[in-house]
Amino acid sequence: MTERIVVVGAALFDGDHLLAARRSAPPALAGRWELPGGKVERGETPEAALTRELQEELGVDAEPMTRVPGEWPLKPPYVLQVWTARLLPGSPTPKPLQDHDELRWLTQDELWDVNWLDQDVEAIHALTNL
Ligand SMILES: Nc1nc2c([nH]c(=O)n2[C@H]2C[C@H](O)[C@@H](COP(=O)(O)OP(=O)(O)OP(=O)(O)O)O2)c(=O)[nH]1
Numbered sequence: 001m002t003e004r005i006v007v008v009g010a011a012l013f014d015g016d017h018l019l020a021a022r023r024s025a026p027p028a029l030a031g032r033w034e035l036p037g038g039k040v041e042r043g044e045t046p047e048a049a050l051t052r053e054l055q056e057e058l059g060v061d062a063e064p065m066t067r068v069p070g071e072w073p074l075k076p077p078y079v080l081q082v083w084t085a086r087l088l089p090g091s092p093t094p095k096p097l098q099d100h101d102e103l104r105w106l107t108q109d110e111l112w113d114v115n116w117l118d119q120d121v122e123a124i125h126a127l128t129n130l
Pocket residue numbers: 007008009029034035036037038039040074078080099117119120
């Protein structure tokens with residue numbers, strides 16, 4: 001059976017604002033917006049991967065909250081799963097340290113103001129149904 005690798009995306013909320021991150025690489029994805037996160041490593045839980053990726057990419061201390069129902073196919077063998085997440089008290093504010101060159105906190109009215117990666121559009125819709 002083909003190996004399937006989960007990419008975790010964080011729907012990081014501050015109140016009702018959602019953090020969107022603009023990718024700086026690779027060229028095919030640069031300039032498009034996504035949920036920060038990354039690949040789950042062998043032997044790692046998705047929740048641990050999410051915490052690690054948010055620390056590496058944004059420099060924050062965050063905790064995953066709930067899994068958003070659904071799973072979205074990316075380029076094989078990757079699939080996207082999404083967790084809501086929040087910053088822990090005392091966490092630094094997010095900064096685009098790695099993989100991103102801009103961050104935006106979106107209100108519900110601004111949710112579609114950014115050019116999400118095609119693969120993320122369904123996941124963002126699922127978020128709005130929570
Ligand atoms: N993080 C993230 N990746 C996404 C999303 N949507 C989407 O198609 N992808 C793709 C982009 C990449 O091809 C792949 C995840 O790669 P990544 O570069 O974020 O993961 P990573 O930090 O573990 O990468 P690596 O450089 O260590 O290999 O999934 C999304 O919302 N968040």
